[in-house]
Amino acid sequence: MNTTCSPRISAPATSGVTESLRKPLYNVNGNAEAYEVRVEMPGVPKSGVKLDLEDNILTVRGERNTTVPEGMKALHRELSPLSYLLRLRLNTPVEEDKMTAKLEDGVLTLRLPLKEVAKPRQIPVL
Amino acid sequence: MKLIRTNPSNLGRVSDFEEWFRHPFAGLPSLGHFINNLGEVFPGVTGDKLAVDVHEDKDNYFASFELPGLKKEDVKIELNNGLLTVSAEKREKDGDNESSYSLTRSVSVPDGVNVEAIAAKLEDGILTVTLPKAEHRKPRTIALN
Numbered sequence: 513m514n515t516t517c518s519p520r521i522s523a524p525a526t527s528g529v530t531e532s533l534r535k536p537l538y539n540v541n542g543n544a545e546a547y548e549v550r551v552e553m554p555g556v557p558k559s560g561v562k563l564d565l566e567d568n569i570l571t572v573r574g575e576r577n578t579t580v581p582e583g584m585k586a587l588h589r590e591l592s593p594l595s596y597l598l599r600l601r602l603n604t605p606v607e608e609d610k611m612t613a614k615l616e617d618g619v620l621t622l623r624l625p626l627k628e629v630a631k632p633r634q635i636p637v638l
Numbered sequence: 639m640k641l642i643r644t645n646p647s648n649l650g651r652v653s654d655f656e657e658w659f660r661h662p663f664a665g666l667p668s669l670g671h672f673i674n675n676l677g678e679v680f681p682g683v684t685g686d687k688l689a690v691d692v693h694e695d696k697d698n699y700f701a702s703f704e705l706p707g708l709k710k711e712d713v714k715i716e717l718n719n720g721l722l723t724v725s726a727e728k729r730e731k732d733g734d735n736e737s738s739y740s741l742t743r744s745v746s747v748p749d750g751v752n753v754e755a756i757a758a759k760l761e762d763g764i765l766t767v768t769l770p771k772a773e774h775r776k777p778r779t780i781a782l783n
Binding site: 552553554556557578580581583584585586587588589590591616617618619 | 689690691692693694695696699700702704705706707708709760762764765
């Protein structure tokens with residue numbers, strides 16, 4: 513798996529979070545145009561994903577559908593029933609309005625296009 | 639010889655599944671894993687054990703596995719000699735980087751499962767295998783004559 517984690521995106525220390533949530537596995541890739549963040553959230557339906565970008569902190573929440581149908585009982589449990597919470601600090605300005613998110617097979621893929629000012633540029637030598 | 643089969647849970651009896659999970663060989667990776675033992679050389683890279691949840695209702699057993707990012711074609715489910723084995727293999731290509739991993743898990747299928755009717759579904763990264771109980775294992779009431 514690609515673990516090229518951009519130094520410009522880092523996970524801020526979670527402070528004051530008392531809910532029972534867990535941090536999902538994630539992966540950040542970047543190029544000159546955009547960052548791509550892939551978050552593994554098995555068990556989360558589309559309706560359970562909440563995204564928020566405020567003060568350069570990107571918050572991804574994934575609510576698992578944990579309602580056990582009536583008459584069903586657990587015999588053996590290894591999977592965590594907890595919902596997911598991931599907070600990432602962005603130190604690079606991104607085009608908030610052009611942000612896209614796609615949930616497929618339990619993996620959320622976010623594309624965060626960089627703002628013009630953040631893109632690398634060539635400086636011609638005169 | 640047992641004449642009456644009632645719902646074991648009502649009698650406070652340990653169900654076959656639980657009994658089986660306590661079995662020393664329960665949950666051992668499949669034999670294929672040992673033969674194909676890259677996982678032994680690179681632990682955590684390939685052949686990782688897949689976590690499982692088992693639920694039961696009056697008609698079925700349900701085994702659930704987390705397989706985020708996997709497609710139907712990446713998953714193989716086999717039933718062999720009373721052992722249900724789920725294996726998943728995935729190759730990812732991202733520019734110059736290529737990676738692959740495989741996951742496997744075997745669970746023993748209790749007696750009284752209608753093996754012909756086992757079904758599986760992959761949704762939101764969760765694989766659910768439904769193992770219907772055979773008719774004679776379902777709870778029933780016996781009429782007094």
